[in-house]
Amino acid sequence: MDTVPVSASSPSASPHSARPRSGRSDADAPLARLHNAYKRYGKVIALDGIDLELRAGELLALLGPNGAGKSTAIGLLLGLIRADQGRVELFGRDPQQLAARRQVGVMLQNAELPPTLRVGELIRLTSSYYPAPRELAESAELAGVSELLQRPYEKLSGGQQRRVQFALAICGRPRLLFLDEPTVGMDIDSRRRLWAAMRQQIAEGNSVVLTTHYLEEAEALADRVCVMAQGRMISEGSVDALRDRVRLKRVRCISRLTPEHVASWPQVSQARMDGDRLWISTDAAEATVRRLLDADATLSALEVQQAGLADAFTELTAAADASPANEQKEAA
């Protein structure tokens, strides 16, 4: 696959001259990709050589704690910043070319739009940047802002403003949508509507890259989840695959046994009191439950749960934090 070399140290040697044949549309070609992308800000390594490919028709959730490098990765793909090393490609082109971004829609985390402009004016303005935008009414309908078209942006509630920003993201009929924390500040109703709108984009064959702090959002929407920590991709796969990586189960019950006693069992990795419940984390739920029932005939309110995405996420990122490899990298 053709790639665009990126070099921040010599912006004049940008890839315009050595551009590959652009606009190729092999069915298998990724819409966008990062290859071994590396970016540092002073001493801080924001991206430590990550690979990422976005394919047609998928919703990819990019997860990670603050400072993991999610925004930097998106910034690279949108051409907002340049990689120190590695390759960045958007529709086979350098993302800093307008032509590459004409197939992209964007909703950023915090963008204060001109307060006195009306919603309809904002959508029209953004549509004017694209070759074949949607009709105003269609964009408004998709984002659920049809009743707001005449209202000045500053008069809208936070959730309404986010919906307008979503309308701006889809008005250009983009094949690839970048949504950075799109549902922050939204009430449940707005959030559901936005989820539906995202699903609709996928159904139309478009792709969505979503960063979010709400793991249930990724769980509900994503075909693929990438977890980042400290500038590296520490996990990639489906939501189920990610959950399966964490084999631990949660066991809860009311029991006379003390957490200290239960924690000493070999198959139990952790035990504590959660209110009046005994809370046990184990990778062998069946054996643990058998032993519990043997040891305490009065045991009640027994529950066994698969770890959720949140648990998997916590565990993965904690493991990345503890990994000594990172410190060596920082020092290098």
Next chain:
Amino acid sequence: MNTMSNAMTASLVDMPLSRQFGAYLAETRCEIRRYLRMPSFLLPVLLFPAVFYLMFGVLMSSSSDGGVARYLLGSYTTFGVMSPGLFGFGMSLALERDGGLITLKRALPMPPSAYLLGKLVMAMLAAATVSVLLMALAIGVGGVELSAWQCLRLLVTGILGVVPFCAMGMLIGTLVKGQAAPGVVNLIYLPMAFLSGLWIPLSMFPSFLQKAAPIWPSYHLNRIALDSVGFEQGALWPALLVLVGISVAMLGLAVRRLRRSG
């Protein structure tokens, strides 16, 4: 099949010129709307020079032939067209950088020059309004007699004279934070206006300040403005050259910074 999808991609990516032009037009239209809906910003920029001119150029000047009013018409036009450039570009750019609007626009397929053109056209319209207001006061209240040619020259000087200050404001806007921008712009605007002799003629200054006056772009614009209203200043091409040079240099620096950091 493959050719078809190629053709589709091409139509998605390549924009006909008419649509590209539409982006410039839409950006400019929105910029003008925004300011018309923000009178608290626009009115001071438009009225401040007019009120100043009315007080110092018309009411307090005692000459019967309108010479002072005529001279100060030139100076106050210079003074008046500096602020749409400095404030219009400097403050709004700094605020829009802070608020993340610039980042969003850079991520969107907006032609960067469309954004600049929108602000430039707005600044030129404001400069034209200031110039016309001042001329109306000079002719109507100050008793200054101006030929049509002089009026036209002063108007063009005002409209084009805003450009170097737009470039300067833009550079300031890329350097300072939104909250600090009004203060920084005033700190540059007012001393620069004073030191280039826009309020008090340079001949009343100590000689070292007189000699230093050509540092300021406003000094050069003022020479052209004074020449327009009949105070001959000799060769104007050096002034023009300086103003063009300043515009190009500051625009270049600002664009470089915007590209790097947004």
